[in-house]
Amino acid sequence: MAEMVNRPYAGAFEAYATAHPDVLCLSADLTSSCEIDGFRDRHPDQFVSLGMAEQNMLSFAGGLGLAGFRPFLHTFGVFLYRRPYDQLIASIAYPRRKVRLMGFLPGITTPGGMTHQAIEDVAVMRSIPNMTILETGDATEVESICAAADSIDGPVYCRVLRGSVPRLFDTPITVGQMRELALGDDVLIVTSGIATEEALRAHDALDHAGVSVRHLHINTIKPFDAGPLLDHIAAMSKGVVVLENHVTEGGVGSMVAEIMADNGVGKKLVRLGLNDTFAHGGSRAYLMKHYGLDAAALVAGIERLIGAKTGITEAQLAAVRVDAVHSAVKAEAL
């Protein structure tokens, strides 16, 4: 079992922001939900409350960028691009402002249902010129996301995990560098965000079943250097499976498909995620199982890819980490 870290963003942001006076902490009425309530209380001069008014917040952040500040915008991921999309383009993306969009509750990591679930954010952000996209998959990546984001010469959108987060890695994010978590040669598993933890749960069972997997964890979705990925794919005997906490259109799976097609790679690809569907509200474990985003879904995807059953049962997958929807370690239910 991985070590669980409580609210890794809170301390990491405070340490980073207090060391960088041109970083400003912007919030849109979800301050404790984004784990910056302590920062607000201890550093009110560096905290800017902009209320439930995201359109203004994004253009305001563009203005702060003109004054040489590097605003970190804190709210749920959905609220950074669905309502204020026009402001995102005109005030931030086009002029390449150094605005850091910290999107909490990526994908189905919220029980808040459709209005709260950023399930197509990566697709939207990938299609915006000048945008960089980072995604955190464990506590160490959350702890290093501020420095990684602030190293970008332009706007950056980050999928940030909150609450109780497992520690899977012991090295910080290096922008543009993916993590190699297994180096087998039958099936390449590509994951990002919380999908990586799910894939790790399946490693042992797949190994015992005789499926040799290579596993890559992606934390920098855009820009993406295709070269290393192509080398890994070339070494596979069977093909590629992508699992992501996102719709199957436009996200990491689509990116891998584009790279394979652009380079004439004639190998099989299975893309797993929300299969062209919205989700509803529920616990993370329930939603991951219901929508086929968990370790069992990954095993099924691999079976589809190799055209054979592995015989792996649910019980063989490593112990499931259970988070109650209203667990005490959450900042609040939503």
Next chain:
Amino acid sequence: MDNRRSTEDVALGIRRRVFEHCMRNNGGYLSQACSAAEQLAFLYNEALNLGDPTLPAVPKPFGGVPSAQNADYVTGAGYNGPFQPHLDRLFIAPAHYALVAYATLIEMGRMAPEGLDMFNKDGSSVEMIGAEHSPGMEVHNGTLGIGLSTGAGLAFGRRRRRESGEVCVFMSDGEVQEGQTWEAVQAAAHHRIDNLWALMDVNDQQCDGAMDTVMEVRDIVAKFRAFGAVCVEVDAHDLDAMRQARAEPHEDRPLIILARSSPTQGMGFLRRRFPRLHYVRFKSADERAEMNAAIAEELGIPPVELEAH
């Protein structure tokens, strides 16, 4: 820049220049010159503290959009002078006023008259809807309603850096239909941003026609005050009234000056076009010739020599 010409004279020059351009180019944003000439002349000729231009008098062609690869990218802000702590910044929020803004730059000697020859030509930076690379522009405001928020953010940042220069946003009244405008005023008032002021051309016109027929906005003076701004209403063609409004104390709050204007001021002939004044086109060669003669007379200049079509 030296205050060599009277603001009235600059305003007349703006109207003449925009009129001549619209005649030669078979139409354009003419009524915006009628309503806003005094306002833009006031901003550039006396209200704003701007340095000398930093960009060539004849604008360079479009130099590409901002990207990691485009190291030479610049905005058009250099026509308003350099970025220095004591100097003011100006955003033209209604980007379709670009022609009027360009004419103002020329009248102020900040851009060469040849700049207007590039207006709306392929490959030119002197675009019809002002882009951030267009002369006098610093940000994209073509989607109406985002300008005041950007100004508020910049003003907040400048205050934090203890810069004495202020931020001015030239706005249009159609923007009050956008919710973001109210979000911006609310935020500026909440954060006591008083190094921000706006001059709004209230001409009661929008693309579809008279605003009251498109979407009533009711008492915007009361609305701005209720949202926390200091708001003053003046006659847009009365420069003394505008000067007085600019001097209105607004400690801890943004100042919004509503300049009630006539979309046909100085070109009374246009009244027959009311209420479709957003973009003036000619329905026939006869109409064009008639307008040419009538408005030229009103502006005290000879009619524009038109090329045969």
